[in-house]
Amino acid sequence: MELEFSGKDIILKDKELNSLDKKVIKLVNLIDFEYVIISGYVAILFGRSRATEDVDMFIRVGKEEFYAFYDRISKNNFYIINAENKEEGYEFLKEGIALRIAENGEFIPNFELKLPKREIDRLTMKNKIKVKFSNFEINTSEIELQIAFKLFLGSEKDYLDSKHLYNTFENYLDKKKLYQYIKLLGVNMNVAERILRLKPGEFNG
């Protein structure tokens, strides 16, 4: 894998786009407000060999912006699975209910859009990074935070995503920051060390 870095941004050149990448790019191109993609798709973008039912993202959007977004996605072959119209969609978002968006005729994969409600959500949005690949650019969560958050979630799938990202970025990670996130999220350090197979003293810096 060839990775390049420009400040906080990651450049992944020459990736052959799979059908999930293409859907992500198609939807992201319709977003004109702040967003960040989190969770499983971040691991998949960087080579994890699995599919996913949903692509999770936080969005920061006002009512009029959301209505315009709804019109754009409707014209571009997407629909909201769990809301009848834009008014209901926006109400759901405000109530903390995730909106599920899919391409017409499909259910999976879908995009799960949520407003940031909790501290961890806001931290994820604030510290987002850009990933540039195949002439496109998307916002994702910071890799260190993503590794720690996946350890926090704690299912086998999450642990393997965490390990995949750690292995992939091992030589580029800010280990001190990763340690701080692991502590912040209250992840058991023994679990982190076992899953990530940290070398002795790796976090002492």
Place this chain on the structure above:
Amino acid sequence: MDRRRFLKELRDIKKENFEQNLKFMDLYAKFLKSKTNKEWSRQQKEFINSIYASLPKKGNLL
């Protein structure tokens, strides 16, 4: 059947599977690092595309 032993064996299977999956992730990372982006992403594309292509198209269900 010794149910306690049976359940312990199941727990052991789960633990062993997970450990083997962790080891596989290390091997997979070595594979990825040895390949160009074009090479690994071509394989990933075939795998992911095949999964989504196998899903039935259901139309707008709601």
